[in-house]
Amino acid sequence: MSVVKGIAAPLEKYDGSSLRILIVHTRWNSSVVNEIVKGTIDTMTKEHSVKSENITIQTVAGAFELPFATQRLIAASRLQATPNAAELFSTLGENTGPPPINSQTFDAVICIGVLIKGSTMHFEYISEAVSNGIMRVGLDSGIPCVFGVLSCLTDEQALERAGLGVSEKKHNHGIDWGHCAVELAIKNRRWITGEI
Numbered sequence: 001m002s003v004v005k006g007i008a009a010p011l012e013k014y015d016g017s018s019l020r021i022l023i024v025h026t027r028w029n030s031s032v033v034n035e036i037v038k039g040t041i042d043t044m045t046k047e048h049s050v051k052s053e054n055i056t057i058q059t060v061a062g063a064f065e066l067p068f069a070t071q072r073l074i075a076a077s078r079l080q081a082t083p084n085a086a087e088l089f090s091t092l093g094e095n096t097g098p099p100p101i102n103s104q105t106f107d108a109v110i111c112i113g114v115l116i117k118g119s120t121m122h123f124e125y126i127s128e129a130v131s132n133g134i135m136r137v138g139l140d141s142g143i144p145c146v147f148g149v150l151s152c153l154t155d156e157q158a159l160e161r162a163g164l165g166v167s168e169k170k171h172n173h174g175i176d177w178g179h180c181a182v183e184l185a186i187k188n189r190r191w192i193t194g195e196i
């Protein structure tokens, strides 16, 4: 096992109790993805006091859909936060009534998926597109988008990184992504106001 590789502890304890977080995760490779999502949520709620009602979860088919869905969900939440949102939404939901409006926009997004190499070039194209896409959504929107996508060459690599399987090195990467989202969300709130 490496004695060098890994992330050092953060310099402060981040209070996530006022944050709103969006998790967008895939249904592809769901046995590992669901475990990573669980690790992410547990870390944010138990270690940073993020309220579970302030975590919005949306799913997409595969990793390729993550950047688009994230971009549109950020836009939708901004629409809900506009002063005339109630009026805009009042005509929707003919039989069920207008959908609920949440006027707090997302402080961070965590995009979660697992790509596993198959026998074609599919993996290479998707992993490149998705990493660039998620980066772009974050930079364009100004909302931190955590890259919670594993690019694994084998099932075993995926299991190990979801904290499952037999490897003694197993570690649920969702834990790191939960910490990462809260830290960047809090820091971004400061940076928005000019505080460094």
Ligand SMILES: Nc1c(NC[C@H](O)[C@H](O)[C@H](O)CO)[nH]c(=O)[nH]c1=O
Pocket (backbone or CB within 6 Å): 026, 028, 029, 061, 062, 063, 064, 065, 113, 114, 115, 116, 117, 122, 126
């Ligand atoms: N092979 C994997 C995929 N493939 C599906 C694509 O992401 C996408 O849904 C499809 O091409 C339609 O646009 N997705 C994963 O998340 N993981 C894989 O291993």
Ligand SMILES: CC(=O)[C@@H](O)COP(=O)(O)O
Pocket (backbone or CB within 6 Å): 116, 117, 118, 119, 120, 121, 122, 123
């Ligand atoms: C389009 C697909 O999902 C599929 O053909 C990709 O195949 P592979 O994962 O073996 O590269």
